[in-house]
Amino acid sequence: MSRxxxxxxxxxxxxxxATIAAVHVQQRRExxxxxxxxxxxxxxxxQKRENIRLLEEQIALTKRLTEERDKMLVEKGSQQP
Structure with a gap:
């Protein structure tokens, strides 16, 4: 063979x-x-499941607070002559 x-x-x-190595590197990155x-x-x-759980918890707390507030208003109204 000649030089x-x-x-x-x-x-x-x-x-x-070099081409084969580049293809392997590209495949690994992909x-x-x-x-x-x-x-x-x-x-x-x-995160979505956690957000839904927190929302449901907040809804339950809001409902409970509203019920307690309404109960207190009813008790206050019945105490007045």
Whole structure:
């Protein structure tokens, strides 16, 4: 083999190896990005469940407070002559 053909072979092999490595790196990044998306979705769902629980708790507290206030108003009204 001549010197120039060896150089072309080496350069071609290096470029092929670099291309393969770049594709693998790109695939790994894409997989990590997709996985982080799943984690974000799970976190969002968890936060949504927590928000709903807090809202239901707040509704129950508001209802109880309203009932107690109404009860106190009725008792106050019945105490007056």
């Amino acid at each position: 120039s053909s060896r150089a072309v072979l080496v350069v071609t092999a290096l470029l092929s190896a 997989r990590e990005r997709l996985h982080s998306g799943v984690l974000r979705d799970l976190e969002r769902q968890s």
